[in-house]
Amino acid sequence: MTWISKSVTGLGLLFLAHACYSAYEHSALHSTSTAALSTTSHIATAASSLPIDISIETLVAVFTVCLGLVLGTPExxxxxxxxxxxxxxxxxxxxxxxxxxxxxxxxxxxxxxxxxSRPGFVDIRKQRKEFAAWVREGGGSDATIKS
Amino acid sequence: MLSERELQISPIVQESVVHNTKVLTTLHNLTASLFGIGAGILGLESYPGFLFYLLFSLLTSGLVYAFRVRPGIIKEAQSGNSSGMQRYFRGSMELWTGGLIEGLSGFVLTWTLFYGLVRA
Structure with a gap:
């Protein structure tokens, strides 16, 4: 169970890092291109629209890491x-x-x-019988006394 | 809330309560920072961000229910007696809304951090 949770979490973190870098690159690229084209007032509105694939990747990554963390919790x-x-x-x-x-x-x-382990309920005759059997067999191994 | 008489009839193990709460709190703290990263990358602002946190926290609780609580309840139901959510938590609200407030500060922290990192 533990390697499943770890691998799922690792995969999700990988996706999350990729999505984060993509979003950063997108915003950097977008702001420079819009700054070259038009005035700076458009930057804020243009940067706020993230491509749909990055959004989906982020959501899937968050869900995957979440699943991995839940699978890693103790019972x-x-x-x-x-x-x-x-x-x-x-x-x-x-x-x-x-x-x-x-x-x-x-x-x-x-x-x-x-x-x-109440002393009053100990079956002393049974224990004596077991001990006698153990002595008769030679009393060598520990396995017989436990049975 | 349970009355004292009910507690005497069916006692509760404090260690298990502490253990379950600790598991849930740790999970919610970890996942709250994770949701902050997600919200920051998506560039959410004001109410959508908090809505994002609420939805994903409920999703986490749902996953905990599906993977940790549900198997125990099913196993118990097979052996005859079923007590439902009462097996692990004193009330079902403890699972669904327990970690919401604890994780909020961590969520806002990473949310603002990643929003600033991505949009700077």
Missing amino acids: LRPIQWRVWAGKIEREGEAGYTNIDGQVDKDYVGNPFRVLE
Whole structure:
């Protein structure tokens, strides 16, 4: 997503620079030609009429850069507590990564973390069974204890 | 505005509100200077210039709605419950007119600068 936004923005800025230079050249050329032809009173009125292609290019460029900037914005976050907590519960850190693929600094973690680690609800027999199985297999790798 | 009782029933995450507002403000500040460049190149004066700013700001908000707000609402609607715009903003006006005033100064700044550069 990020390279799309960057390339669209870059393309729009290129168009915008071209349109700006064209408008500048047009106004400079127009003012010199009209100054050579007639009196200086016509300059202001003559310079105010921009060719239609430059106008269209400017509008398209502004729209393109705008589109690129919008595509580059980070994802919005749900503000309702239940929606927000549900999203964290379902997606975890994956829902809170920024464009570079790192977890955002203000990611606070699962709000139900306290509930999930209550000592009274620990299944101690299951843990003992797992530990016994781990000892029986030799207790070598870490992968078995996690399963 | 929400009453205190409603806030207790369905609480709101302040961090997310701040994050969403920050995203919108940054976007509007950036795009306002961009619209100033556009208006300066086109050589707009007085009311047409401000109209240009208004139109393009609304267009930006529309793009944000289409690319950032709408997918979330659709995903939520598929899972059963739909709250619409209330998912990301406290009111829909926050999205549509939120960044208009903040960006105006930047718009006028670049507008006058590029008008002067092109027409000098």
